[in-house]
């Protein structure tokens with residue numbers, strides 16, 4: 390009987406120990422789980438912080454870039470124009486184009502791009518009020534016609550009956566081409582192909598118009614959307630020597646900006662987005 394009691398006691402003690410072990414184990418698990426949850430929570434909250442930091446930093450970078458672009462455009466007043474705008478097309482030795490076939494309208498007996506007919510007529514009228522002899526010499530020229538014109542100039546230079554070689558003495562074709570390139574462009578490289586260029590002068594000879602009149606006409610040109618394209622000191626960017634009669638339509642806002650900042654069309658377009 391005593392033995393039985395002892396056994397019961399020891400079973401009871403073992404049972405208690407077992408319960409304790411289980412209880413401790415459970416408690417430990419609980420503790421680990423709680424810590425993990427807490428860590429997870431901390432991690433996720435730090436993730437959120439990072440994300441919110443990222444989003445706030447990206448927001449602020451967007452904000453700063455927006456404010457930069459706003460401030461730069463507002464400080465420079467650069468028009469909201471693009472390189473691809475129809476009135477900013479560049480046709481020259483570096484940007485040759487095939488026949489553009491622009492829609493045409495006649496002003497002062499010359500073909501011009503129909504989109505600038507009104508502006509061209511208004512500009513001519515204003516120029517005539519400065520000097521009644523102002524008239525259009527040329528407007529739109531097709532690539533085919535430009536080719537004929539260019540070849541004729543080359544032949545004249547070769548024979549000594551040209552604009553540069555007026556000596557009456559024959560020169561080589563290579564030399565003649567060099568001469569012609571100072572006042573005419575090979576086919577596909579003249580902006581007369583766009584119908585946006587107009588040769589206007591009081592006379593029919595190059596650079597022979599009264600410089601005072603040229604200055605006055607040049608000054609009013611931006612009001613009608615035109616610039617004197619090949620100005621003195623801009624030869625490096627335009628690739629063409631000074632021409633006192635070659636006006637180019639670019640739109641009022643662009644013309645005003647270019648004139649105010651003394652930029653050639655080529656320099657101006659380089660500042661614009663595509």
Ligand SMILES: [Zn+2]
Pocket residue numbers: 581586587588634635636
């Ligand atoms: Zn011209």
